[in-house]
Amino acid sequence: MPGFIPENTLDDIRSRVDIVEVISEYIHLKKKGRNYVGPCPFHQEKDPSFTVSPEKQIFYCFGCAAGGNVFKFLMLHEGFTFQEAVESLARRVGVTIPIQKYGGRSTGPRKTDSVIKINLLAKEFFQQVLSRWEEAAPAREYLQKRGLSWETVNNFELGFAPGAWNSLVRYLNKHEVAVDNLLKLGLAVQGKKGAYDRFRSRIIFPIRDFSGDVIGFGGRILGAGEPKYLNTPETEYFNKSKVLYGLNESRRYIREAGYAIIMEGYMDVISAHQNGVNNAVASLGTSLTREQVRLLMRYTRDMVIAYDADVAGVAATMRGLDLMQEMGCRVRVISIPEGKDPDEFLQSHGIDAWEQLVTGAESLLEYKFRQLSAEGIGKGENKSTVLQQLLPNLANIQDDVERAESIKLLATRLHTSWDAVASDLNRFIEKERKKRPNPDKIAKNKHNIKHNNRQLDARTKAEKMLLRLILENPRLVSTVQKELENNFFSYPVFNRVYEKALPLMERKDYSPANIFDLLDENDQKVLSDLLMENIPDTEPVKILPSYIEAMQKFLRQERRESLMDKLVEAERAGDQKQVSEILEKLQTLL
Numbered sequence: 001m002p003g004f005i006p007e008n009t010l011d012d013i014r015s016r017v018d019i020v021e022v023i024s025e026y027i028h029l030k031k032k033g034r035n036y037v038g039p040c041p042f043h044q045e046k047d048p049s050f051t052v053s054p055e056k057q058i059f060y061c062f063g064c065a066a067g068g069n070v071f072k073f074l075m076l077h078e079g080f081t082f083q084e085a086v087e088s089l090a091r092r093v094g095v096t097i098p099i100q101k102y103g104g105r106s107t108g109p110r111k112t113d114s115v116i117k118i119n120l121l122a123k124e125f126f127q128q129v130l131s132r133w134e135e136a137a138p139a140r141e142y143l144q145k146r147g148l149s150w151e152t153v154n155n156f157e158l159g160f161a162p163g164a165w166n167s168l169v170r171y172l173n174k175h176e177v178a179v180d181n182l183l184k185l186g187l188a189v190q191g192k193k194g195a196y197d198r199f200r201s202r203i204i205f206p207i208r209d210f211s212g213d214v215i216g217f218g219g220r221i222l223g224a225g226e227p228k229y230l231n232t233p234e235t236e237y238f239n240k241s242k243v244l245y246g247l248n249e250s251r252r253y254i255r256e257a258g259y260a261i262i263m264e265g266y267m268d269v270i271s272a273h274q275n276g277v278n279n280a281v282a283s284l285g286t287s288l289t290r291e292q293v294r295l296l297m298r299y300t301r302d303m304v305i306a307y308d309a310d311v312a313g314v315a316a317t318m319r320g321l322d323l324m325q326e327m328g329c330r331v332r333v334i335s336i337p338e339g340k341d342p343d344e345f346l347q348s349h350g351i352d353a354w355e356q357l358v359t360g361a362e363s364l365l366e367y368k369f370r371q372l373s374a375e376g377i378g379k380g381e382n383k384s385t386v387l388q389q390l391l392p393n394l395a396n397i398q399d400d401v402e403r404a405e406s407i408k409l410l411a412t413r414l415h416t417s418w419d420a421v422a423s424d425l426n427r428f429i430e431k432e433r434k435k436r437p438n439p440d441k442i443a444k445n446k447h448n449i450k451h452n453n454r455q456l457d458a459r460t461k462a463e464k465m466l467l468r469l470i471l472e473n474p475r476l477v478s479t480v481q482k483e484l485e486n487n488f489f490s491y492p493v494f495n496r497v498y499e500k501a502l503p504l505m506e507r508k509d510y511s512p513a514n515i516f517d518l519l520d521e522n523d524q525k526v527l528s529d530l531l532m533e534n535i536p537d538t539e540p541v542k543i544l545p546s547y548i549e550a551m552q553k554f555l556r557q558e559r560r561e562s563l564m565d566k567l568v569e570a571e572r573a574g575d576q577k578q579v580s581e582i583l584e585k586l587q588t589l590l
């Protein structure tokens with residue numbers, strides 16, 4: 001999984017981070033014996049079964065079997081990728097991740113320290129201008145008129161770009177930033193007489209990426225002028241199809257609320273936050289992209305769209321909605337009364353009225369039906385066209401009850417029968433299935449994860465203890481290897497853990513918590529369960545032989561059984577020579 005972050009950097013981070021400290025920021029932990037316990041953030045529970053071990057630097061929930069090391073916790077809780085979890089912890093403990101090692105993965109813009117620093121300097125410049133410059137007085141007035149408090153302006157770090165051609169270029173030159181870099185970052189434009197500022201006479205909205213770094217800017221013109229909104233252009237570092245405005249501020253609230261609100265513009269999101277709607281984000285273009293949906297899906301699958309009533313391209317909106325549903329989201333659409341945008345509505349009606357709008361939001365199907373049938377659905381021909389366009393959406397509904405209800409809804413609205421809609425839907429699904437032969441892969445994987453590691457047989461129990469002894473006491477490995485053959489684990493997960501652990505155990509700074517980064521989700525759960533189980537506090541060297549003995553017994557029995565099978569076969573075939581050979585071997589195994 002890692003690889004692009006050097007192992008010694010990972011070790012450096014691990015050695016400075018304390019899992020109890022990190023998790024304490026998210027949930028209230030209480031000391032209990034050697035461990036800490038608290039309410040599990042990953043499932044609903046009354047009695048805390050979420051356990052953190054400071055010794056082992058891992059967590060495990062005895063209720064829902066979530067478990068892993070500190071990286072895993074952040075991945076699950078913040079929706080981070082492994083790399084993002086590492087980056088966030090690195091920042092926290094002041095470890096720099098060598099950038100040149102990033103090569104080979106092109107999942108996103110490659111930020112270097114200097115890119116981050118230049119954008120930060122620019123952001124600070126714009127902020128200074130907005131708060132202090134005489135020239136920015138109209139901008140301050142404008143923001144005030146739009147109802148933004150100074151606190152909100154500061155929270156979102158809004159700024160103002162002066163009207164002169166090279167204020168920012170000059171400012172950054174003073175800070176020894178080369179003009180080349182400004183061009184590269186889209187902060188300046190190359191003109192005939194040299195580089196000049198891209199953003200002039202604009203209110204500036206810094207745009208942060210997932211890890212909180214400013215990677216670009218949006219600028220709204222003050223007064224007349226074109227274009228009204230100007231973004232940092234697409235550069236090596238800024239790809240607006242992979243960013244959602246406000247996600248950095250709202251992700252915690254999205255998880256709390258259980259749904260995300262997707263709006264159109266910066267001002268909507270900022271005003272929403274100021275009015276207590278903290279789970280709002282905005283896409284920076286008109287239509288949502290797959291990457292943006294994926295970002296949101298780290299927190300929720302429940303999406304509420306709150307676009308302006310006078311949305312320019314309904315078709316573009318619908319494409320975004322279809323995409324979300326196709327990717328497995330539940331999509332609802334808010335229609336704001338009186339043709340207002342969310343900002344206006346919130347300012348004049350407040351949060352309670354807003355929440356009523358959310359509660360009454362239309363399902364994607366209702367919304368689309370309303371749009372598609374705007375010209376009337378009287379004629380049979382029209383009916384069938386509308387239905388055909390909605391079949392993909394019906395087919396994408398995973399929940400059986402919801403699907404049945406949606407069929408009913410459509411049947412009613414189209415003045416036709418349930419059966420008519422259902423049979424059209426079945427035909428459609430059948431046709432789609434033929435086009436795509438292998439859709440069940442994900443479901444299958446999910447099924448595999450449902451391993452119940454509570455009901456283990458005697459052999460697996462012995463394997464479990466043996467593996468735990470080895471993992472916590474690497475010096476026992478040589479004894480185990482001498483006494484038992486290779487691949488003695490019958491439980492495949494144990495075998496995988498053992499094999500991944502072996503090379504790590506040779507290192508001086510080995511800790512069982514390090515194995516997690518090399519395992520998939522399910523194996524991580526099994527490993528945390530194994531490491532967290534309470535066992536009597538006995539000297540490992542003393543109890544090891546009894547487990548080795550038990551294992552040897554199981555292995556003998558396994559060989560005996562396989563010889564018995566062969567014996568039956570040999571007898572059936574009348575091969576006397578083989579029969580006596582097998583009997584001889586069996587003797588030695590008694």
Ligand SMILES: [Zn+2]
Nearest residue numbers: 040043061064
């Ligand atoms: Zn749990």
